[in-house]
Amino acid sequence: MPMDERTRADVERAEAAIVEHYPRLVRLAYLVLPPSMGRHRKVLTAHGLVQRALPRPGLRRPAGALPAQRGADAGSGYDLVRRRTLELALAYENRQGLAVLLPPVPFVWGLRLFPRAGGADELALDQALSAVPAPVRAALGLWHLEGLDAEVARAVLERAGVADPDAAQRAAGQLDRQTGARAGALLNSGEFDPCTVQARPTDLLRRRQRVRAVAVMAVVLAAGAVALALPGGAKGDRAATAAQQAQDPGRLLRTPNEQWAKTSRVDFTAWPPRGREAGNKELLARALRVWAAPPADARITTTPGTSTRPPAEPPRLLYAGLIDNVMVVVFHDGERLVRYAEPEGATPTLHFARVDNADLTSGAGLVIGRGNGWMRYLIAPWVSDVATRDLLAPDTPPHGLHLAPDGVTDRIATPPEMGGTCGHWPVAEFRSSPRIDDDRSFLVTDLGELAPVHLTYLPPPSAGGAGSGEATGPAALHSWARTACTLRSLRGTGVRSVNSWAYAQQTLPENAGTATWVCNRADTWRGPGRAMVQFQPPAGGPGDPGRITGRAVDTAVCSRFGRHVLSDVHWQAKSGKWYLLAAGSSQVGGIDVTGGVRATAEAPTLAVPAPKEAPAQVAGRLRDGGSLHALRP
Known part of the structure; x- marks a missing residue:
């Protein structure tokens, strides 16, 4: 051989x-x-x-x-x-x-x-x-x-x-x-360690409805034999019993009222049960049964990447009470929020939302009720104050919001949807309790899902910004005023947070002032994110939108794992002359333009005269010797 x-x-x-x-x-x-x-x-x-x-x-x-x-x-x-x-x-x-x-x-x-x-x-x-x-x-x-x-x-x-x-x-x-x-x-x-595992059942009740009893028995026996061959598989024979216990309202996890001030894990696991019906075992049993085996006509909604499987073990009770004539129960199973809604005389609904790895800000609230043009939040016990403000009116002070003893807010207007006008963008401003934090404020907005979206801001290099911060300061609010309406495209996509990063500022030709290049990055609960670059020239009003010059999906661009970004745009001066503008982040040491326009700059910004429709390929040279291409719309 x-x-x-x-x-x-x-x-x-x-x-x-x-x-x-x-x-x-x-x-x-x-x-x-x-x-x-x-x-x-x-x-x-x-x-x-x-x-x-x-x-x-x-x-x-x-x-x-x-x-x-x-x-x-x-x-x-x-x-x-x-x-x-x-x-x-x-x-x-x-x-x-x-x-x-x-x-x-x-x-x-x-x-x-x-x-x-x-x-x-x-x-x-x-x-x-x-x-x-x-x-x-x-x-x-x-x-x-x-x-x-x-x-x-x-x-x-x-x-x-x-x-x-x-x-x-x-x-x-x-x-x-x-x-x-x-x-x-x-x-x-x-x-x-995938060799030391825990075994849990899949959707047992739905399987029974779809597969004949004899076939199900055979499959379960076969699965048990395979599971026992793996380390930790001996627990598989107790899975069915665990699933039954998960539907027992008497076994629901209930966090003590003051636990949130005594733990380093400040997320949904630190929420105590609230609501006047938190002790109503009949209501809780109905909610658990519907979760385990939804009726055929039940309405089920999920955020992308969220499982609708039944509870594998007793979940944590967060709320049970009447919200706008609808009986509502909210559970948390460690990875998901599950909202059960029982309208009077109507079919119940279930809403599943993935919230693994939540923290003080992303676990600070959830949408407890929703109607035509309005919604209510149930806030975390560590939120000491709630106010509302309009992102399109950055100079208007926030308006205080009444909070019920059980943590439910008054009604808040919902942001506009795609296809309509965008004349306002309501957000909630939460202030954390000084018992666990430095008494900071942060903004969240509603994008039509169970978990609100945390808004952050990173200032331009000239301002000395060194990391994502809260979007509550004057500079952050004015930046968000020009980009808020683009959030509509993220509705229903499972977004966890959106950061607005002013990655470059550029002096415009013909003494036209200073433009800001902003990269908005949306991170989802399931991991992948998307980025959008905006060119923001001097504006006539605080809410004047910028111009989108680049997009990327399923990318690390504009995150801490993708800090290099470059984009370009054709811009017309007041004289009527057109220019090609380009700007990169701080580690871009030079820019090269080829194609219908040829130019080079030994700096992170470039401005050269160019016809409006002239095709151009823009590339950047990084200070460490690497290169990158400009994002395209």
């Missing part, structure tokens, strides 16, 4: 490496797989990819051998299966390759498997990992899970098919620094 082919002995060494280092390989695969898959699917897929990493006799061995830094525990067989595992996991990032065509094993029906939940640090790292591409997660895993140095990790990434391993390692280093060099310890915790 030629020496460049895998022999039977090579395959046997690879198999031995998989068996010996199986948990290590599965953890690496789990880290690299896209967070958008969900934890259950990631667990099963990670196991399947590692088991499929075993080569077949006859596969050509790669040129050269990769050095391993774990001594005797990682030989050439391990190098091979690690590379194969990375190749298969990376293929899932863009839904390409053979990895997405074949279902991985094991296959589990009727159970959902989750790694054990970690603390606030693990949750923060998981959210940060969801905002970076797979090669960056792979680089981080090779450093902290495999113990490789940068040079060896780069070689592994390159042979696994990563197009730009250097860029992946730079981004991984930036993420590592942002975690305070704790990423290694966190990645080795139970939060990221």
